[in-house]
Amino acid sequence: MAEFMSKNPIITSIYTADPAPMVHDGVLYLYTTHDEDQLINDFYTMFDWRCYSTTDMVNWTDHGKIFGLDDIEWADDRAWAPQCIARNGKFYLYCPVHKTGGGMAIAVGVSDSPTGPFTDIGHPLVDEGDWNDIDPTVFIDDDGQAYLYFGNPELRYVLLNEDMVSIDESVGVRKIPMTVESFSKGSHMTGTTYGEGPWFYKRNGLYYMVFAGFAEGEKRNEHFGYATSEGPTGPWIYRGVLMEEGPCFTNHPGLCDYKGHSYLFYHTDELPGGSLFHRSVCVAEFAYNEDGTIDTIAKCDGVDGIE
Secondary structure, three states, X not given: OOOOEOOOOOOOOOEEEEEEEEEEOOEEEEEEEEEOOOOXXXXXXXXXXXXXXXXXXXXXXXXXXXXXXXXXXXXXXXXXXXXXXXXXXXXXXXXXXXXXXXXXXXXXXXXXXXXXXXXXXXXXXXXXXXXXXXXXXXXXXXXXXXXXXXXXXXXXXXXXXXXXXXXXXXXXXXXXXXXXXXXXXXOOOOOEOEEEEEEEEEEOXXXXXXXXXXXXXXXXXXEEEEEEEOOOOOXXXXXXXXXXXXXXXXXXXXXXXXXXXXEEEEEEOOOOOOEOOEOXXXXXEEOEOOOOOEOOOOOOOOOEOOO
């Protein structure tokens, strides 16, 4: 074990949020949103997406802006929580944006490199004409079928075709039943804890859906909950609180295994000048129980370095 340690927040040069890790060819890449220093209309002011990489969990390389609203002709605002995945030698970055004259929609940027630059496919991948189409999370199952989950206040999904830039129109957009059995009783619009920010993956044959949620009672800050399933589309069974609510209103999970360790990325408002609209990415190490469940993970000062 390397005798050095990271310090949270792990990115201090700018305000970042909505961390999305991707491991590729022995490198951990971290995609984030970017909270601008100067706010417009006292609201989330976010124009581009950033990428960072590490091989030891301590030293991070800043790859700068990799994709932005100025690369998407049909969008005009809200460069929100992304996720990236590799397939067939290319990299696909799924990003929620505000469609000019419409609601929220999901854009796709494509690149030959995990660090971009990414090129927009020229149209929305998912556009239901409402505000639910945010926070995409993507996963390719063992049989090659790719899934894209997303949504606030409902959890929805589409099946991606092998090209990763179109969906199976015969299936369309499917809605997950927003039940207490799946997401526990809570204070969000559906009556469950599920709020937004889904993170979908599979580990040792078990499917996981981690999400940002609101507990029962007065709506305060988001915590992380999680559900599991024996299949990629449910039924989902609620398993508990993954991380208690944070110091800022929003949060967004990103989980991965890297070099024999398991990590949860999240965000807080702990940098100087931090606020609801000025957030900062952090990371915590955790371990799975033998049955695949996860005990509640504490926020921490940082993680140990690895070799």
